[in-house]
Amino acid sequence: xxxxxxxxxxxxxxxxxxxxxxxxxxxxxxxxxxxxxxxxxxxxxxxxxxxxxxxxxxxxxxxxxxxxxxxxxxxxxxxxxxxxxxxxxxxxxxxxxxxxxxxxxxxxxxxxxxxxxxxxxxxxxxxxxxxxxxxxxxxxxxxxxxxxxxxxxxxxxxxxxxxxxxxxxxxxxxxxxxxxxxxxxxxxxxxxxxxxxxxxxxxxxxxxxxxxxxxxxxxxxxxxxxxxxxxxxxxxxxxxxxxxxxxxxxxxxxxxxxxxxx
Ligand code: F6R
Numbered sequence: 001x002x003x004x005x006x007x008x009x010x011x012x013x014x015x016x017x018x019x020x021x022x023x024x025x026x027x028x029x030x031x032x033x034x035x036x037x038x039x040x041x042x043x044x045x046x047x048x049x050x051x052x053x054x055x056x057x058x059x060x061x062x063x064x065x066x067x068x069x070x071x072x073x074x075x076x077x078x079x080x081x082x083x084x085x086x087x088x089x090x091x092x093x094x095x096x097x098x099x100x101x102x103x104x105x106x107x108x109x110x111x112x113x114x115x116x117x118x119x120x121x122x123x124x125x126x127x128x129x130x131x132x133x134x135x136x137x138x139x140x141x142x143x144x145x146x147x148x149x150x151x152x153x154x155x156x157x158x159x160x161x162x163x164x165x166x167x168x169x170x171x172x173x174x175x176x177x178x179x180x181x182x183x184x185x186x187x188x189x190x191x192x193x194x195x196x197x198x199x200x201x202x203x204x205x206x207x208x209x210x211x212x213x214x215x216x217x218x219x220x221x222x223x224x225x226x227x228x229x230x231x232x233x234x235x236x237x238x239x240x241x242x243x244x245x246x247x248x249x250x251x252x253x254x255x256x257x258x259x260x261x262x
Contacts, residue, residue: 001207001220002227003244005235009042009195012229016127017046019191019227021055023125029059029094031117033126033184034087035137036064036079039193040129044086051091061120063113064098065128065137066178069151071101077166095120099149099177106177110149114183126187130194133157134202134215138178145211145219147180181219190226192217194234203230204237 006012020043023030034040051057064079073080080098088096097116103109117123128136133155139147140155152175154162159172166172184190194203206217207228220226235241 001223002225003207003230003235003238003240004227004248005230005232005241005245007232009231012193012195012231013042013046016043016191016193016229017050020047020125020127021050023189024050024055024057024060027124028056029061030124031120031122032060032062033123033128033179033187034062034064034083035127035129036066036082037129039195040127041086043127043193047087048090057091057093059094061094062096063117063120063123063179064096065184066176067099067101068173069101069106069175069177070173073102077170077172099179101173101177103177106151110151110177113149113177113179117183123187124189126184126190128184128190128192128217130192130199130202130206130217131158132161132198132202134205134217136181136184136192136217136220138176139181139184139216141214141216143181143213143216145213145216146182148183149177149179152176152178181216185219185223188225190220190223191229192220192226193229195231197233197236199234200237203228203234207238208240 004015006015064083067079071078075081078101083098099113100109130136133141138152140152140158154174154176163172205215206220209215209218211218211221
């Protein structure tokens, strides 16, 4: 894993924007894997700025990681709604795919989603956040590390964390559609962002813990191109923290450039 630690979130966001922009400039019809959640709101703000400064997304295709079952696209807590609000209404992509929480046959829809990813040539750059329990997408602890896009039941922890996204008095769905860990692992480059003390334990388990279904993000230890962008707080539990910093700053300039020059 390539672990990049930045003093603060703003510096990490600027780095994320550079990595995404490099992909899009080098491969104008690249396929981006997109996530939702608080972390991504700021990433999408950066993408909108990139778009305004002339980075062309018009040939880029995108796939979202997950969606709540039973929420129509216009529901304010649906991930369709989130994407429209934070990204798609500002930046036009060639095609954007999201799992359909209203699909009448979720199993067939998930198989179809996998097929769509394949037919678009696979995901080039997958953006990821991490849950406090170590989930990526909605692959909750004990998810198979070989899992594919499927129906999944949320844990009480995730339900209570995500309840903030729902209008007051409304119950959060128990089921979701999510890309699997195995699906995510096939992306050519994974870029995971984590900020704040609340993520420190999950980050430690992901980077330094054993690879285990109890921390689905730890599967990324087997990914051959995975970049983690952390702020100091999220990195604070890592025993290898100083090593990661020294490794990055000790690189000659041409090698540092490689971080973003694909
Ligand atoms: C949502 C998703 C989730 C979030 C994770 C972190 O599409 O993939 O795995 O990335 O729950 O969420 P935030 O950024 O809100 O802490």
